[in-house]
Amino acid sequence: MTNTETEEYVAIIDQYEVTDEVRDIALKYDPLNRSGYEGFHVTDEGELHIDDADVMAEHKLIEKKIPNDAIKILPLPSASGQLVHQYGDNGFRLHNLPAPVEGEVVGLLGRNGIGKSTALQILAGNSVPNFGAEEELNWEQAVTSFRGTTLQTHLERLRDGEITTAYKQQRVDTLPDEDGGTVQERLAGRVNDSDPLVDDLRLRPILKRSLADLSGGERQRVAIALTLATDADLYLFDEPSSFLDIKQRTTVARAIHKHVRESSAAALVVEHDLATLDLVSDGIHILYGEPGSFGVVSQRLSVRDGINQFLQGYLQDENVQIRRRSIEFPQALENPFSDAEVVFDYPELEKSFSGFSLTVHAGEIHAGESIGIVGENALGKTTFVKLLAGSLDADDGAVSVTPTVSYKPQHLSADSTRTVQSQFQQITDIRSQDFITRLRDPFEIESLYDRSLDSLSGGELQRVGIALCLARDADLYLIDEPSAFLDVDRRVSLADQISRFSDQTDKPVLVVDHDLFVIDRVADRITVFEGTSGESGRATPPQSLRDGMNAFLSSLGITFRRDEETGRPRVNKPGSQLDRKQQASGEYYYEK
Template sequence: MPQTSNSRDQTYVATIDQDKVTDEVRNIAIKYDPLNRSGHEGFHITDDGELHIDDSKMIREHKLIEKKIPNDAIRIVPLPAETGQLVHQYGGNGFRLYELPSLEEGSVIGLLGRNGVGKTTALRILAGDLVPNFGTPGEDDWEHAITSFRGTVVQTHLEWLAAGEIETAYKDQRVDRLPGKGGETVRELLSSVSDVADRLLTTLDVRSLLDRSVSDLSGGERQRIAITATLATNADLYLFDEPSSFLDANQRFKIGRVIREHVREANAAALVVEHDLASLDLLTDGIHVLYGEPNGFGVVSDRLSTRTGINQFLDGYLAEENVRIRRDTIEFPSASGRKRQHTRPVLEYPPLRTKFPEFSLTVDAGTIYAGESIGVIGENALGKTTFIKLLAGRIDPDEGTVSEDVTISYKPQYITPDRQGTVRERLAAVTNLQSQRFKTQIRDLFDLERLYDQPLGSLSGGELQRVSIALCLSRDADMYLLDEPSAFLDVDRRVSIADHIRRYSDRTDRPVLVVDHDLFVVDRIADRLIVYEGVPGERGHANSPQSMQEGMNAFLSAIGITFRRDQQTGRPRVNNPGSQLDREQKASGEYYYPKR
């Protein structure tokens, strides 16, 4: 029997277009399969009449079949392997990064990929915080690095770094850890920046925060402060690690435009790690896809146009490099195709009103039905989290009442490991870990078992997010409220989490409300929307649940943004403000297109 390759060799996967599979294709595939010819099962016909081969049985020799097959019905493509120039390695058997992103003056280049494949490592090297060792830990050498990239833009950048002739500004991923000890104010924090432009304070809505204590700021406010401090630095290279986290959709698009304009005006270069595809689409001039084995190795692809890079990432196949980075394609089903028949009401709430010293919230009456998923969207500081806390019984309304007969499980917006112990111990405190329901509907779906023995305090932001969602859904409740479940998750995890939440609601017949600013997550998960309007920080108003089409139109028209569907993938894409399509959709009142 032909031998399969070992873990360090190239492995392959077959992609079969069943619509193109004819009798001729079946005969060729089965007849010339090297496994079939040696008495083992390779390509075969399933009980459903489809041509199939198990991924685990794919070998290099199957490439010979691809050359004989007409109409591209079968493609044999390699899975990710360690390839290219080894740039850096952590420890003897630690994570390895291959290649580096390119830089271009006046341009913003995006880095797109799963968590754990080297995006932050690439940023740290190009920021000068980490000297590449080219696979020999402990032997980091700028001269070696410069020589290794001879003749490239990266070489020039590394030469400047080594000589101290280039200024870099780096916005860290974890803005929730922004310094602010001893009651330090925003004004004091920004005083260390040489030139905080007056225009930045206004454009990024920071001026009103100057005399606030950093420790009292929300996640979105901390993000805006961190971006302000970064852009206020007179730098040659700006590096942003997830600049959209905690920001609402309007702020994401506004800050995307600010970053882009600043980089062009300064004739600087910029790299951005971002998991919000709408922001990435609007912000960048091109992207590198990073792929590999999370926490094992990562490869930086050649630079691609933004649209091509995102679409190939979603497809899971990088055509220019002929590598399949994901076994399955990420698809975007139309929201119009998932209308639910309303069955029994789970919660009917009357008009509600609550007042604070400087903020008031009014809520229109609404009904939440069994098994539906409801998205909650709106700008920051309009009371979305307050509404969730009203329903959860964490806050008593000043007017109206919420039924106490409905039990609600709540995942808060900000997640901190506020308890000691392991993941296993924390989960065991709220559910039976041995129950079949937990194993199939929670543990396996959220990939938790490998985290069981880790202390809560040691988890990454994404890992802690998954555990927090699992804790919420593990509790026995009539309804589940999830506040910003996509924060710190990469695109693959966001899609997976959104699908799992939706399926959980379907299978258990229990409603789920999700507050999130990533419109891809909302588009993927929601049957209906609750849309917020008002004046941030002063007054907010929550409308009754409405259809996706009506809700998205209302929300997007309020912030002046239009969306279209990508013709290739079906993903929602932001129209460039002022473009012909943007003007046409605004004129017709169609800000959100659910159909491809």
């Protein structure tokens, strides 16, 4: 954020973390209290409080003295705009709102805990903005506050009850199977067998199956179909790409965009997969600030400018720095581990069961390399790992030396009886300097130690799951979908930390993920899974990123290009001049 003499500060107080020690430090060292004025004080309800107008840079001394994160003294960005909503005294603040547009999909891009869900709830009519006031306001007051803006009409329609909304929630993996019925029965009344959505979202093969038996990706597609099949004025999609493979993500993005355009409805999409966000959106709002403390919604930007400025960490028109460093995309080296020690090799393997067959071509794994695993869902990626680990015997071929494998599964279970700290204590020495420097601090685990696993958010549970996987003593590490529930900044950080771990320990790490942003960043080489989902799969040997991605994307008929400014992967529009050119040249994953 900018630093000027006129910079305004706010205090964010986590009352659950305010101990007697924190309270005493705040009262004793407050420069206002020591000068005879009132700064930090205890309310009649026993809560620590300070008025916004009284917070100043000098209060950061208190933040440094307290032993936890109970108090944060934060500068507000210079272009903070209108305070729209605040959660109680010294609570999270949201500035500005994104504007829905009929016939368009508006993307929301920002870190977790920055206010995206709050914005969705307000625009859906589920929450009335309070503009920082303690008393509850009504929609008439909201309309008055936004009079003369592009939001006025939308808020007037909310006030008059004229807007119908359809909301696809984030955690589709936890959706209950309410009545034990089939997918077809759940869709009945909204989607019939001839509806284009059935084929657009590849639902026909699962129509007769129970929701309880569906994978995360299948549940996601059902949830999206139910949302799009609702006759609504505003569609809200919270992370529609989670659990979907690369082909499904492009299919879903196109289905959402097509439906919104043809229905002349409006849509808001929260998405952290930049390729999907790029494909589905007509415009983008960036949300920035301090997660858990305050968020600011930027003005609308074009899709390309919005994503690029987000990655560069600087919003040009608003003159605000939202990140200290830009996110860069270094060009992949051609087989950087060709001279490294081969720590594990495997012959050609065959495995068949329950109507599915898998062929694994022989390959080698080198010390210290990170191997990305890409492919559509249900092609045998998990079976492949079990064969390598020796927990599953091949029908043909045999692994002579089976490595010990530490595995982070796609779906993480959350035990309510154990704390995060006890989970780590069970498998490693949490006081060792090696654990502290390689895992605890980089993954920001210590602040979660006293929490039970079932109290963690999806992103927090993901961080813990990856760190637990890497904390075990093993020959080979497999991490399945590390990007799920993580924002872009976290995805970059975790990809870099995984690469650093394999490099520092000389242990190979295999990463299964459908976000090409993550694979592009983490993988030294990749293994490609091809075939027919649910019927047969073929795993190639590990190969260079460029060769592997060309082979994989050609099987899907999808081409990517590199953005000229940032180098990030971008999906080409199907049938576009560049798409046709790259397919003709065989460069499906274009390198600069």
